[in-house]
Amino acid sequence: MSSKTRLDHLLVERGLAESRTRAQALVMAGLVYSQERRLAKPFDRDLVRRLAREHEVLITIEEGATGGFGSHVTHFLAGEGLLDGGLKFRTMTMPDSFLEQDTVPNQYEKAGLTARHIVGVALTALGRANEAAAARRA
CATH class of the missing domain: 3.40.50.920 (Rossmann fold)
Incomplete structure (x- = not known):
């Protein structure tokens, strides 16, 4: 994975979200983790x-x-x-x-x-x- 790959793109590429919009919603909700670490913080x-x-x-x-x-x-x-x-x-x-x-x-x-x-x-x-x-x- 390139260090510049967007998380929403990666979620769609790996089949973890059906669209970029859904992937962005998951990220914004703070629901994307790798093992036990949250990958992105939802908006403040x-x-x-x-x-x-x-x-x-x-x-x-x-x-x-x-x-x-x-x-x-x-x-x-x-x-x-x-x-x-x-x-x-x-x-x-x-x-x-x-x-x-x-x-x-x-x-x-x-x-x-x-x-x-x-x-x-x-x-x-x-x-x-x-x-x-x-x-x-x-």
Whole structure:
């Protein structure tokens, strides 16, 4: 196994999960062990609660297909009632498709995941569309 193999991919390759989405759910729930050692820690629920209470906009950014980390955070926020108070929640995802071989910064640019793109999403969520458009062009 390569040291860079993603755990969700490995679970699917070994037939331990039927899909990457299911594998990611198992990882997020803290249910993946090797012998008696947990292989991945689930996301920090206390941190997500604090971020949701202290900020007006919360954005998750993830690699791969929709239905991964952002989906888990959405489900958690809804279950905790943290979306009831007007929190603006957005997800951004690196496309699970081929991007021309290029430098990492250029790949993020093509995927719309640079800092200016993230700022644009935040400003749009806040209802500041003109500033968002300017941020994306900057």
